[in-house]
Amino acid sequence: SQQGEEDPQALSIQEGENATMNCSYKTSINNLQWYRQNSGRGLVHLILIRSNEREKHSGRLRVTLDTSKKSSSLLITASRAADTASYFCATARLNRDDKIIFGKGTRLHILP
């Protein structure tokens, strides 16, 4: 079963604009991670945010976490063509079996 749900399912923006993707989840978590997947290839870990953190930055990426709303957002600033990919959130659930659960992903397309 899917724990996280990304929103929107698909997003197209112009190069240079900012892209925001959201993830909502259902149960309490230890941490939340964001991954990128280029078409049909492996996943690349982008950033992890723990349940006691509210915001993290990594380069052009900014992740926020609101545990009261059970939601997270991934912001990519100054988007580039190379950012075209699918983005997944993955949650590690509190006091549950030791596995992370992925959402269905947001397909991001950067228009030249």
Next chain:
Amino acid sequence: DAGVTQSPTHLIKTRGQQVTLRCSPISGHKSVSWYQQVLGQGPQFIFQYYEKEERGRGNFPDRFSARQFPNYSSELNVNALLLGDSALYLCASSLEVSLVSGNTIYFGEGSWLTVV
């Protein structure tokens, strides 16, 4: 250093057949986990192995099995293939056993399985 390597990259099988997928983790990583990703969906956890022992199993039928070898490489076996088994099978390795503690998990490029 080499990343997580998987083989084969693509394969086509017929319904009812059996398939074996292989994975070599990053050097020094003792944890290997397997995921199934159906087109348009996120990866679904199948198994985790650590130090050659099964540490976790997802909601998959007994047709799915796996093992880990002394060199920490791993194989995923699927018997009696169904059309619905068509997917990208991803292997991931990590340094630590816990998948939820926040240690980074590194994924391979995957094996595309098509069942016809």
